[in-house]
Amino acid sequence: MGKIIEGKLIAEVFRNNIKNFAKENYSKGIRVPKLAIVMVGDDGGSTFYVRNAKKLSENLGLDCEVFHFDKDTSEESVVDTIKELNIRKDVDGIMMQLPLPDKFNEKYIISKISHKKDIDGLTDVNIGRFYSGEKCFIPCTPKGIMELIKSTGVDITGKNAVVVGRSNIVGKPIAQLLLDEHATVTICHSKTENLMRICSRADILVCAVGKPGFINEDFVKEGAIVIDVGTTMVDGKLKGDVVFEEVLKKSAFATPVPGGVGAVTTTMLLKNTCEAFEKNVR
Amino acid sequence: MGKIIEGKLIAEVFRNNIKNFAKENYSKGIRVPKLAIVMVGDDGGSTFYVRNAKKLSENLGLDCEVFHFDKDTSEESVVDTIKELNIRKDVDGIMMQLPLPDKFNEKYIISKISHKKDIDGLTDVNIGRFYSGEKCFIPCTPKGIMELIKSTGVDITGKNAVVVGRSNIVGKPIAQLLLDEHATVTICHSKTENLMRICSRADILVCAVGKPGFINEDFVKEGAIVIDVGTTMVDGKLKGDVVFEEVLKKSAFATPVPGGVGAVTTTMLLKNTCEAFEKNVR
Known part of the structure; x- marks a missing residue:
């Protein structure tokens, strides 16, 4: 009889480490890590996932800001927000919630995320480094x-x-x-x-x-x-x-x-x- | 008894196609494809390879220009040349001959090649596209x-x-x-x-x-x-x-x-x- 790999318990260990990491940085007067989530439209699965990610972030003491666009928004508004997030000093990671509504060019939008903040590992540069065995964000x-x-x-x-x-x-x-x-x-x-x-x-x-x-x-x-x-x-x-x-x-x-x-x-x-x-x- | 896969004969077929392709474009008044090779120092293997590549290019009717730097040249001179080649309309492909002398940061120099001219498939963007199954230069x-x-x-x-x-x-x-x-x-x-x-x-x-x-x-x-x-x-x-x-x-x-x-x-x-x-x- 095999052992069950308990994902929840293993996640708990990592969550505690993240919590301590955030607390430590905060108490040192630095700041807490910040995640920006960009979402377009109202896909049910996406709404659920984004809500959970935000809740978990905050439970662990991380900052999380959701940029929620209407499905009729222009591609350029989304890209402008990404560009702004790329240069914002207080934003560490950018997650683009997928899928995007059909009229959007996903590859184009993703390509605008700075590889330094591409915590989901979606950009070509990050993928290239991943398969070359170099330092990168692992999906x-x-x-x-x-x-x-x-x-x-x-x-x-x-x-x-x-x-x-x-x-x-x-x-x-x-x-x-x-x-x-x-x-x-x-x-x-x-x-x-x-x-x-x-x-x-x-x-x-x-x-x-x-x-x-x-x-x-x-x-x-x-x-x-x-x-x-x-x-x-x-x-x-x-x-x-x-x-x-x-x-x-x-x-x-x-x-x-x-x-x-x-x-x-x-x-x-x-x-x-x-x-x-x-x-x-x- | 198996059959020998005759690399030379197979190469010959591709070479003829390349030759015809160059000839056709030339006769249409467009121009012939152009390869730029950047090389630093005098590594024996590299010298041999670059000489062969140039010779083959010219035999097939392609244009090939070699940018040969002394091993004591600065990293920035090499990068400046790459930047210039990136924007030159008459240059289609850039090949950076490796290895570079020890003092050079290979990854840094390669990262300066435009992925649109990265015919050796060395840049992170090209590698990322390659492993994502997208259009790219295959090494x-x-x-x-x-x-x-x-x-x-x-x-x-x-x-x-x-x-x-x-x-x-x-x-x-x-x-x-x-x-x-x-x-x-x-x-x-x-x-x-x-x-x-x-x-x-x-x-x-x-x-x-x-x-x-x-x-x-x-x-x-x-x-x-x-x-x-x-x-x-x-x-x-x-x-x-x-x-x-x-x-x-x-x-x-x-x-x-x-x-x-x-x-x-x-x-x-x-x-x-x-x-x-x-x-x-x-």
Whole structure:
């Protein structure tokens, strides 16, 4: 029987560190880190996420300002705000909430964010540095996943890691981070042949497919670490890619959904904000 | 018995296309594509490479200007030249010959190249776009390798591809390009356990290790495509990673060294220069 990787508890540790970090800087008379969130329109998921991020920021003693634009606003107003935030000394991190309404050119708007404040790791410069193995902001979901894996205490070096899914925001960056930690990394996707066999050899299996219950115990090696990044709403309930109960029995460690990867991502965004702050006030 | 992938013949096809492209543009009264090469100091390998690139450019009817600085020149003089080349209308591509002498900050100098003229794909912006799967300049060696693989006519989709080596200039980008072509990709390196077994499952095996004769037939699956990126000088002769004769017998296709990957890279640089030209004169 494997152990559950408790995302909430792991997030709690990071949150305490962030809280102390903010408190310390405040008490030294410097200031607290500040996150600016830019949001356009009223997408339900976005509204929920932004509200949570703001609440968490404030709970941890960080400053958070939301710039909320009407969906009919012009692209240039959004860009003007970004440009202003880029130069504002009191703003450490800028998060552009995605998706933007259809008429907006996302790539163009993102390209206007200074890479020094790009705490979500969306700009080309940041992505370039990320894949070159240089100092940069690591996108929140992959960063959180690595913390969950590291929390097991298992040495990643030389391990056989398999990532199912090759998206720009999860599959590819998590493969890169596992490679940085000296795992042998295989990236699988919808065109992969013999997926089950490949997965069943993995010491570390990261599932980012988006098909509820797709990964059952047959995909899992005895004693593996299984990370479930899938989040699909089924009958009003959040479902992962992994059949959790049976996979947990076979694996050494597995993340639940909810309470696994999703529980750490926003915390990682605030951790990145603190890292941006450190460079900004230096 | 496998077939030899004849890098020289494949390069020849691309060279003819480049030649015709330059001729056509010249005869239309536009102009020919122009490559600017910036070089500092007198490194032997660099001198050789730059001389060859210039010669090949001119043979194909492209314009090529070399900006050769003394090793004692200031960083700012090099940067000033790059800035000038960035805005010069008649210059399509800028190649910064590496390595630079020790006192130079390579990253800083490279960051000054406009990503629109970065035909070697060295800037952060270009790398970011590359790994995001967007339009960009594909670095010459990985680009050449893909052309060699495609020359076999074998469909890459769903194939099991293994890349040995995880450098920023070969291993990581070739893994990305194979993934873009829907291969299932495994990246191996010095910390990989059971390397031989992993390689022996590969339909496409790319070796970028730098150890002469490291990959023998035991690493190779019957009927595989084997690409040898290794180039080590042994007793004045260029040696690849692969024991060519025995691997060729087992594989379906294999590249020799010399005459394989090395034979196409400079041609790819000039192909990128033509692509830059097309955007530049549009």
